[in-house]
Amino acid sequence: MLFENRNEQALAETVSQYGTRCRAVARNILGSEEDAEECMNDALLSAWNAIPPAHPKHYGAYFQTLVRNFALKRYAAGHAEKRGGGQMPLALAELSECLASGENVERTIDRRIMLESVKRFLADLPERQRNLFVRRYWHAAPISEIAVDFEMSEINVKVTLSRIRGRLQKHLRKEGLL
Amino acid sequence: MNELEFMELLSEIPAEYVEAAAAPQKRRRILRKLYGIPVAAACIAAVIAAALYPRLRTEKPETVPKPDESSAVAEMTDDLSIGGTTSPDSGITVTSAAYTSMTAAADRSTTAAGSEHTGRTTAKGGSEPADSERSGQNGNTTQTTAVHVNQGQTTKTTSKQTTGPTGAVTPGMTARTTVAVTTRATTRPQAGTTAKVTTRLTSRTTARVTSRTTARVTSRTTAIAPTITTAAPMHTTMGWNEVTTPAPSMMYTTAPEAIMTEAPHTSPAPATTTHGSGPWGPSPSGSGVNDPPPPGGDPTTLPFAQNLQIITEDAYYSGRTSVVVFEPAVSAIPEGFDECPFWDSLDISDYTCLLVRYYGKTDEACAVVASINSDGGITVHIESMGINQNYCELTVLIFVPHSTFFEADACRVENITEWNRERYYQDVSLIEDSLTLEE
Numbered sequence: 001m002l003f004e005n006r007n008e009q010a011l012a013e014t015v016s017q018y019g020t021r022c023r024a025v026a027r028n029i030l031g032s033e034e035d036a037e038e039c040m041n042d043a044l045l046s047a048w049n050a051i052p053p054a055h056p057k058h059y060g061a062y063f064q065t066l067v068r069n070f071a072l073k074r075y076a077a078g079h080a081e082k083r084g085g086g087q088m089p090l091a092l093a094e095l096s097e098c099l100a101s102g103e104n105v106e107r108t109i110d111r112r113i114m115l116e117s118v119k120r121f122l123a124d125l126p127e128r129q130r131n132l133f134v135r136r137y138w139h140a141a142p143i144s145e146i147a148v149d150f151e152m153s154e155i156n157v158k159v160t161l162s163r164i165r166g167r168l169q170k171h172l173r174k175e176g177l178l
Numbered sequence: 179m180n181e182l183e184f185m186e187l188l189s190e191i192p193a194e195y196v197e198a199a200a201a202p203q204k205r206r207r208i209l210r211k212l213y214g215i216p217v218a219a220a221c222i223a224a225v226i227a228a229a230l231y232p233r234l235r236t237e238k239p240e241t242v243p244k245p246d247e248s249s250a251v252a253e254m255t256d257d258l259s260i261g262g263t264t265s266p267d268s269g270i271t272v273t274s275a276a277y278t279s280m281t282a283a284a285d286r287s288t289t290a291a292g293s294e295h296t297g298r299t300t301a302k303g304g305s306e307p308a309d310s311e312r313s314g315q316n317g318n319t320t321q322t323t324a325v326h327v328n329q330g331q332t333t334k335t336t337s338k339q340t341t342g343p344t345g346a347v348t349p350g351m352t353a354r355t356t357v358a359v360t361t362r363a364t365t366r367p368q369a370g371t372t373a374k375v376t377t378r379l380t381s382r383t384t385a386r387v388t389s390r391t392t393a394r395v396t397s398r399t400t401a402i403a404p405t406i407t408t409a410a411p412m413h414t415t416m417g418w419n420e421v422t423t424p425a426p427s428m429m430y431t432t433a434p435e436a437i438m439t440e441a442p443h444t445s446p447a448p449a450t451t452t453h454g455s456g457p458w459g460p461s462p463s464g465s466g467v468n469d470p471p472p473p474g475g476d477p478t479t480l481p482f483a484q485n486l487q488i489i490t491e492d493a494y495y496s497g498r499t500s501v502v503v504f505e506p507a508v509s510a511i512p513e514g515f516d517e518c519p520f521w522d523s524l525d526i527s528d529y530t531c532l533l534v535r536y537y538g539k540t541d542e543a544c545a546v547v548a549s550i551n552s553d554g555g556i557t558v559h560i561e562s563m564g565i566n567q568n569y570c571e572l573t574v575l576i577f578v579p580h581s582t583f584f585e586a587d588a589c590r591v592e593n594i595t596e597w598n599r600e601r602y603y604q605d606v607s608l609i610e611d612s613l614t615l616e617e
Contacts, residue, residue: 021200056193057193058193058194058196058197060193060197060200061193061194061196061197062193064196064200065189065190065193065196068189069186069189072182072185072186072189075182076182088185091181091185092181092182092185093181094181095181095184095185096180096181099179099180099181099184111187114179114184114187115187115190115191118184118187118188118191119191119192122191122195127198128203130195130198130199131195131198131199131201131203132199133199134188134191134195134196134198134199135199135200137184137185137188138185138188138189138191138195138196138199139196139199139200140185149202149203150203151203151204
């Protein structure tokens with residue numbers, strides 16, 4: 001409502017409510033607090049400019065997504081591996097096992113088709129496993145943090161994520177995307 | 179699409195998934211514990227089943243053979259009769275009562291059969307009237323002898339009675355009932371893990387009881403003659419009662435004449451002599467001298483046998499006399515009297531025996547006569563003929579009919595002196611002429 005009323009209080013409120021979580025996502029991807037803060041600022045500007053006419057149903061997820069996208073772009077453009085921080089290298093490495101295929105390296109995949117397929121995959125997962133997958137690959141949370149939050153051991157988290165990735169690969173192959 | 183593009187792609191997943199993943203993830207620990215209990219129980223059961231399964235497979239199934247029909251059926255006796263009557267002998271009617279019971283029990287499926295009781299009483303015997311009863315046979319016979327009531331008198335009561343089942347036996351008959359019980363148990367262990375025990379109890383009782391009661395009571399008091407000391411005269415007689423009046427006929431009955439025999443002994447014995455009733459009578463009391471027989475009176479002579487044994491240099495028994503009264507039986511013949519002909523010639527069941535032992539200082543003695551005097555005493559007259567250097571034991575076995583009364587404590591031994599020997603023999607010779615030997 002504050003964004004629609006062009007009230008600058010909206011930004012403060014957004015930071016106060018979703019700032020911690022958003023910074024965490026950016027930090028996990030980029031591995032740097034400063035970069036995460038810059039992503040946070042970029043996301044706030046993007047949200048101020050997008051609302052209105054956009055009316056996100058879940059503002060928190062919308063803002064987190066803005067922050068994450070900026071983080072990923074920064075990651076891709078800013079040579080995150082060189083910085084050695086964040087969980088991105090590990091997450092990317094894990095996803096590369098189920099996504100990378102020598103046969104489909106040059107193949108152009110419609111993004112929308114891929115997205116719909118992933119959505120269907122996540123819808124079929126049990127809630128706990130879905131949350132676990134999203135926490136790891138959307139929030140880019142470290143394994144230790146996930147083990148604490150989910151009251152699991154780190155080995156159990158790793159095993160569970162490995163099984164989910166296997167199911168994803170099987171799903172994508174089934175739909176012909178791999 | 180590479181992994182980075184995939185991660186960028188994930189930015190467009192539904193917001194609900196993002197917010198649900200960001201929310202606190204709380205697991206319900208109770209469920210975990212509940213799931214653990216049945217899982218543990220299932221694991222334990224599986225382990226147990228795995229351990230027992232091979233063993234169960236190797237065991238043979240238990241087979242239960244069909245129960246033997248014969249064992250479940252009551253065993254019947256051939257002579258089954260309930261409440262009926264049988265007549266094993268002509269003229270005899272008895273009530274049949276046989277007892278038979280059968281009980282069968284088994285561990286499996288079989289049940290004990292009911293018992294049956296049958297009774298049978300077999301009567302066997304002949305009927306004889308009491309007046310013709312013979313000794314040793316059955317019969318409802320009662321025989322009672324009269325009893326003296328005088329002090330010291332010997333009371334002798336003889337009754338012989340044979341009874342059978344009341345109301346079921348003709349008087350004079352003998353009812354015989356036999357009881358027999360048999361049991362049998364069978365154990366048949368079955369090979370394998372199951373042991374089967376079959377127990378069959380068979381009890382068959384046939385009532386067969388032989389009851390033959392012979393009541394024969396004899397009470398008699400025997401008085402042993404008083405001891406004669408060595409200082410006393412060697413030959414003495416006990417008290418005599420002079421009889422001046424004839425004794426009642428009931429007191430004197432004619433004893434069956436018999437031949438006196440002499441048992442073998444170690445020294446030459448006088449020739450076999452006979453005895454019999456004669457004018458021999460009691461002698462005056464206390465004198466020890468044999469006087470001529472008193473007028474009247476006819477003492478009852480008794481059949482007797484004797485046995486002489488020499489006892490060397492044994493002065494202790496000198497002059498002693500002992501008297502034993504008993505009922506004779508062929509199964510209990512006194513020593514030295516095995517060859518006594520009276521066992522065959524007399525119906526010993528009609529007699530009472532006196533075993534008189536006389537110890538004298540002589541090596542040759544013999545009994546001449548045994549008689550009952552008027553007072554009921556029995557006197558044994560003994561003659562000593564040998565040299566008085568050894569001692570002898572003269573045993574005289576006297577047979578006294580049951581019909582003859584005598585006083586056991588009045589038995590005495592009297593030695594025939596030289597003075598009256600000739601006279602005695604003279605008398606005896608007279609008696610011999612009149613003897614009629616009973617064959």
